[in-house]
Amino acid sequence: MPKDGAASPSHWKAFASRRRDPATKREAVLQTAAHLFLEKSYGRTSLNDVAERLNITKPALYHYFRNKEEILLECYRLGTGLIEEILNEIALHCGTGLEKVAAFIYSYANVMTVNFGRCVMRLDEGDLSSEAFAEVRTYKRKIDRRLRSFIQEGIEDGSITPCDPKIAAFSIAGAVNWICIWYEPEGELPAEEIASQFARTLTQGLARTTTNGGEREVSRQEPLP
């Protein structure tokens, strides 16, 4: 799984020297920006805040980004890139629909513990311009479609109990997305443990019992009306 450079990386080192190295400096800006966006939100993070952590001044940032929003958009792009990767990997490697869903939950949950991954679901899309907003929504829609197709596949191959894939996808995605809200990189729970527990808990909700000739049987109880 992708990891950040360090626990609380001091990327100001990238700007210690004035040597021309735009690539690593640009990345340093993105890393600290993402960190601050997650810590204080985009709106409450000023460019002065970002610059301060890098031991430079605000206008210096404009050598690497056209404006504040471009920094935000780039965070989204890096995050969705991570997700896209795991999505493609799963579509190829795994077997049944249920296995794909489980693999999705596991990998996706892990991404939700990485800064750029967290940005994708935690940051407020409303801070984006309408064009950038549209772009991000395209990425997200793709993820949603992919998850729904995995579920649909599982229903068809019999590994998943028949259900409305749309609602089921919302349910799963919600559970996993919410990780980016409460997860703390310095906290007790290791990412891998969260990921595997979530994969188990959520898929068992979808898994069809194979006893009694394929007929699902759970302790009966309908919620209220």
Place this chain on the structure above:
Amino acid sequence: MPKDGAASPSHWKAFASRRRDPATKREAVLQTAAHLFLEKSYGRTSLNDVAERLNITKPALYHYFRNKEEILLECYRLGTGLIEEILNEIALHCGTGLEKVAAFIYSYANVMTVNFGRCVMRLDEGDLSSEAFAEVRTYKRKIDRRLRSFIQEGIEDGSITPCDPKIAAFSIAGAVNWICIWYEPEGELPAEEIASQFARTLTQGLARTTTNGGEREVSRQEPLP
């Protein structure tokens, strides 16, 4: 279930007359504020925006609230009040732990489709002062504890498969909380349908199969490592 006054209620009528009726005017402010906070976020909603929708001017708002944050805090209070109500009701009425969890999901999901309810989980706690933040966190912790206790109860009475209640609660709460992100009051999906589908999907993940003498049996598959 609690419902808002109308679909897109024009609460400016409350300020049409200058008759002294502070209570309903205060509520009108809260309703439109909550509406705007959910639409544009707290940070991007100016007091002028709120006032404009009520056909008054910004300073008039200060007759009903000390400052902007108090409006936000009041939204939180009303929302958590709704949740607290259903929580108490469930603790009394329902039977097994699993039934309580199911009832919780159903009722809680419904609250997440009501404006003040959505505010609780959708709005950014970081916009609150440290005291207000502490207050809100107390409410939220209470909800979390309650859910965990339902799960624990279910494990003890045998209605729920043994698991880590903490992780399970995060999973369930996440799925349901996320509703407040994607739910649109004017959308296709009716709230009750979402609620009941969620209750079913998520509890079946917890429900212990009663076949084979209490031994759980689902289609085997462990997610990655």
Place this chain on the structure above:
DNA sequence: GTTTTTTCTTACCCACGGGTAAGATATCAG
């Protein structure tokens, strides 16, 4: 060393929005 280019700083502009002062206007009590 000199020139050119990149990098970064100091100083500034300005729009926006929370909040206040002071006064006008309506409502109500008597």
Place this chain on the structure above:
DNA sequence: CTGATATCTTACCCGTGGGTAAGAAAAAAC
């Protein structure tokens, strides 16, 4: 009707933060 009170408006203050102008200082090119 009159004075007191609640309600609301116009006009303003000012801190904050995104963004820019202009130039200094360091790196690289030669």
